[in-house]
Amino acid sequence: xxxxxxxxxTKRFGRRTVLDDISFTLxxxxxxxxxGSNGAGxxxxxxxxxxxxxxTSGTVELGNENINNNDDALGKIFLMSEANLYPKRTSVxxxxxxxxxxxxxxxxxxxxxxxxxxxxxESAHLNDLSTGEQTxxxxxxxxxxxxxxxxxxxxxxxxxxxxxxxxxxxxxxSYQAQPRTxxxxxxxxxxxxxxxxxxxxxxxxxxxxxxxxxxxxxxxxSVSGPARLVDQYTAGLRVLKVEDIGKLxxxxxxxxxxxxxxxxxxxxxxxYDLQHLFIxxxxxxxxxxx
Amino acid sequence: xxxxxxxxxxxxxxxQLGIAALTAAAWVxxxxxxxxxxxxxxxxxxxxxxxxxxxxxxxxANILPVVLAIYFLVTPYSxxxxxxxxxxxxxxxxxxxxxxxxxxxxxxxxxxxxLALTYRPMGSWSALLIHLLGLLTTVLTFQAxxxxxxxxxxxxxxxxxIGLPIVMIILLMMLMSAxxxxxxxxxxxxxxxxxxxxxxxxxxSATPWILWMVYLAVVLFLTKFFNxxxxxxxx
Numbered sequence: 001x002x003x004x005x006x007x008x009x010t011k012r013f014g015r016r017t018v019l020d021d022i023s024f025t026l027x028x029x030x031x032x033x034x035x036g037s038n039g040a041g042x043x044x045x046x047x048x049x050x051x052x053x054x055x056t057s058g059t060v061e062l063g064n065e066n067i068n069n070n071d072d073a074l075g076k077i078f079l080m081s082e083a084n085l086y087p088k089r090t091s092v093x094x095x096x097x098x099x100x101x102x103x104x105x106x107x108x109x110x111x112x113x114x115x116x117x118x119x120x121x122e123s124a125h126l127n128d129l130s131t132g133e134q135t136x137x138x139x140x141x142x143x144x145x146x147x148x149x150x151x152x153x154x155x156x157x158x159x160x161x162x163x164x165x166x167x168x169x170x171x172x173x174s175y176q177a178q179p180r181t182x183x184x185x186x187x188x189x190x191x192x193x194x195x196x197x198x199x200x201x202x203x204x205x206x207x208x209x210x211x212x213x214x215x216x217x218x219x220x221x222s223v224s225g226p227a228r229l230v231d232q233y234t235a236g237l238r239v240l241k242v243e244d245i246g247k248l249x250x251x252x253x254x255x256x257x258x259x260x261x262x263x264x265x266x267x268x269x270x271x272y273d274l275q276h277l278f279i280x281x282x283x284x285x286x287x288x289x290x
Numbered sequence: 291x292x293x294x295x296x297x298x299x300x301x302x303x304x305x306q307l308g309i310a311a312l313t314a315a316a317w318v319x320x321x322x323x324x325x326x327x328x329x330x331x332x333x334x335x336x337x338x339x340x341x342x343x344x345x346x347x348x349x350x351a352n353i354l355p356v357v358l359a360i361y362f363l364v365t366p367y368s369x370x371x372x373x374x375x376x377x378x379x380x381x382x383x384x385x386x387x388x389x390x391x392x393x394x395x396x397x398x399x400x401x402x403x404x405l406a407l408t409y410r411p412m413g414s415w416s417a418l419l420i421h422l423l424g425l426l427t428t429v430l431t432f433q434a435x436x437x438x439x440x441x442x443x444x445x446x447x448x449x450x451x452i453g454l455p456i457v458m459i460i461l462l463m464m465l466m467s468a469x470x471x472x473x474x475x476x477x478x479x480x481x482x483x484x485x486x487x488x489x490x491x492x493x494x495s496a497t498p499w500i501l502w503m504v505y506l507a508v509v510l511f512l513t514k515f516f517n518x519x520x521x522x523x524x525x
Contacts, residue, residue: 047522050374050377051374051379052374052521052522053521053522054521069379069380069381069518070379071293071295071377071378071379071381071382074377074378074379075295075377076377077377078377079375083522085371085372085374085375085522086371086372086375087306087368087372090372098298098302098372098375098376099376101294101295101298101376102294102295102298102376102377102378103376103377104294147377
């Protein structure tokens, strides 16, 4: 399997810049989280990766080949998006057949099992289904299409908690059965934190984080204690947010803590989760004081 | 060798077009039958009813080319959507649709000619060829327009859809008034001044074919040009 490289991609709609010089690489057989606030340009980026829209500048390459107008490359990438791109009166079965015709080797057996699991009829027309049911149909399609890169844009949109749980289980099963790259673009960070290995965060139209989840969480420290001591301890570190309650202060640091730094007795060190790290990073970061 | 994706595009277009043609034919024939039956009920004239039934092939022969042209006018963007969802490149989409257009045009022309046999004798081979090429050119033109419209938002389609015909009519009227002002003595067999070459050119039997080929090349180029620029819209 080849790497999927996004190289210096910029997208402007009129005067509005949505993506500004975005570069990163998606490695084979890895689960990624693509995170960003509303309007950050995640869907636009996924649409560019799959050649649905053109970038203003920059390229997307699979291995050494540009994906633009390239059937072989496009045949290795599948995007499940919120938008329904099928003609009216397209049945769920017809969606599977189209994917089988275009990508080949569609896993009908697993798809049928999943349809039963989620309680969906394959003869149902996509337009007649509720938002949640449409998502289920599209997710089942995405999990069973034979490609190296599966991009899922809001894959749990409209799904209730039990169906979301089912989806995460099926995603892991599918990945274990046939390791390939999944990219999950979602706002439900808490739910995918245990699932994704690597996170790409888009903020201010740029990539502001591109790192393994564990590496990121290892650098996410909360430092609590008397304000003066917390300030002394965090001096020179990248502090994303500071919260004060009375005379106590909590600083949310995103940095490596060197061994030379001595922790005062009254100061407590802890970790915070991916969701809060995302919020602090996308809210402007440095020394956000509440 | 035809690729799987191209074959998929062609098959899908032919399938959708088949459904559209059958639906349109069923409606038109159905409506015509209803009116004929109503006339029979009120007039009690069986002879007139049977004569009316003979008009159905004419109606079908008229409606099928219209369905064909309209299909290729309105479907480029919807075809692009499902194709790109399934990893089909724009180049393959263009080729697949073009192949479907050629096949469906030949098929509908053939059906048209067969239906026409019910009310007129078969034309000469050259007449048949000209009819086929005329239909092909019309459908290709509609596809080029459809592909162009595929680039526009809904608002853009309304603006261009209303504005373009108005501009064309104005241009046509200007051209007609300009031609009306020119008086040339063409009947005496000798041409005036430097315009002689133009009349010689227009007089040549090859000229219409050359003009047709140039027009076809331009239309084909436009279908490809617009097709390659199509992208997903949010409207």
